Amino acid sequence: MIEQLRRIGVEAMDFLSQLGRASIMLGNALWGLPRLNDLGLLVRQIYNIGVLSLIIIIFSAFSIGAVIALQFHTQLAKFGAEDAVGVGLAMVLLRELGPVVAALLFAGRAGSAITAEIGLMKASEQLSSMEMMGVDPLRRIVAPRLWAGVFCLPMLTAIFNVVAIYGGVIVAIEWLGGDRGSYWTGMQDVVELWEDVGKGMVKSVCFAVVVTWIAVYQGYDTEPTAEGIGLSTTSTVVTSSVMILAMDFLLTLSMYGDFR
Amino acid sequence: MRMRTVEISVGGFVLAGALALIFLAVRVSGVTFGAAEGTYTVLARFNDVAGLRERAKVSLAGVTIGRVSDITVDMNYGEAIVTLELNGSADTLPVDTGAQILTEGMLGARYVNLSPGIEEDTLADGDMIYDTQGALVLENLVGDLITGMRSTK
Numbered sequence: 001m002i003e004q005l006r007r008i009g010v011e012a013m014d015f016l017s018q019l020g021r022a023s024i025m026l027g028n029a030l031w032g033l034p035r036l037n038d039l040g041l042l043v044r045q046i047y048n049i050g051v052l053s054l055i056i057i058i059f060s061a062f063s064i065g066a067v068i069a070l071q072f073h074t075q076l077a078k079f080g081a082e083d084a085v086g087v088g089l090a091m092v093l094l095r096e097l098g099p100v101v102a103a104l105l106f107a108g109r110a111g112s113a114i115t116a117e118i119g120l121m122k123a124s125e126q127l128s129s130m131e132m133m134g135v136d137p138l139r140r141i142v143a144p145r146l147w148a149g150v151f152c153l154p155m156l157t158a159i160f161n162v163v164a165i166y167g168g169v170i171v172a173i174e175w176l177g178g179d180r181g182s183y184w185t186g187m188q189d190v191v192e193l194w195e196d197v198g199k200g201m202v203k204s205v206c207f208a209v210v211v212t213w214i215a216v217y218q219g220y221d222t223e224p225t226a227e228g229i230g231l232s233t234t235s236t237v238v239t240s241s242v243m244i245l246a247m248d249f250l251l252t253l254s255m256y257g258d259f260r
Numbered sequence: 261m262r263m264r265t266v267e268i269s270v271g272g273f274v275l276a277g278a279l280a281l282i283f284l285a286v287r288v289s290g291v292t293f294g295a296a297e298g299t300y301t302v303l304a305r306f307n308d309v310a311g312l313r314e315r316a317k318v319s320l321a322g323v324t325i326g327r328v329s330d331i332t333v334d335m336n337y338g339e340a341i342v343t344l345e346l347n348g349s350a351d352t353l354p355v356d357t358g359a360q361i362l363t364e365g366m367l368g369a370r371y372v373n374l375s376p377g378i379e380e381d382t383l384a385d386g387d388m389i390y391d392t393q394g395a396l397v398l399e400n401l402v403g404d405l406i407t408g409m410r411s412t413k
Contacts, residue, residue: 040263043266043267043270044263044266046270046273046274047266047269047270047273050270050273051269051270051272051273054273054276090288094284094288152273154277155273155274155276155277155278155280156277158277158280158281158284159276159277159280161280161284161288162280162283162284165288184287187288187290188287188288188289188290189290189315189316189317189369191288191289191290192289192315193285193289193291196289197284197285197288197289201281
């Protein structure tokens, strides 16, 4: 009994100390950043994190838009309401699927890469040698990745939504022969700029902060062995995915409220 | 040279992201910037607007000529005041124009239908439409029908 209680206490302390170290790292990395000569590093990271994620984002967005349009169309056609495909697709994408799926893909594609990269730098003692040379690894390695991640995910989400809506156009209109006019006007009548597009983007920014923070921290705090890097990389993807889904529920509840 | 291709693709990425955001605002949520062709507003007083929402259409003879921009309640009379934002091109509506809340199809969205009157004078910005017919609420209709049947027996 006492033994179990002790173990729970140790776990809790471990969790708190991890959160503490992650927060200190975040604070140190962001403190005193925007400096003009770091811009090159930032551009390089936006390329690694954002541009290289484009292909998977575009491909997944197209498939998801197409499949949702297909399901909506077949179900709504039973009531003669195929005209509502555009509205349904836009609402589902802008409010939930766009931010969430883009963030999950981002965690798998960019988050794991960040962790592995920083973890290997630590294992091969590049981080320590930087410190020896008087270069702050938090500023040179961690900060540009954090900023790039926070900037890239909302951009990728916007691109995701647009591509998915066009995926819906191709299935619902070009293939199944829905009406082009009511697809777009139905969408424009119902979708609100702040309520749907804006709040979706707010969600996306929250996910971006959490995913890149987890990825960078897991890399920076990794056990400097081959096995440690593997564990950290897995942990990044698992923790980010769980956090994204849990946060999505809380964000939806607090932003859209009034469900009862 | 390598750095230059990186910069170019990052520039392209940022541009694509910005364009996607603009597309979502303009094409998907249907925002028009700066009231392009000029609009004017007319108020209408209804006894019941059940189910009418902001941005619902305002139509004349089936053609959309504006949108509902605001719905408030007048606590003195217990009536709803609906602000209609009409296109500048439809500025010759007679002052005795009537307004009616109808439903698109069986279960569709509510919209406001205007039926022009016969007066010479036309509605100006900020005028009020009094000749209105509110939304038909199904429960009330059924209730009226039942009491009507009982009283005829």
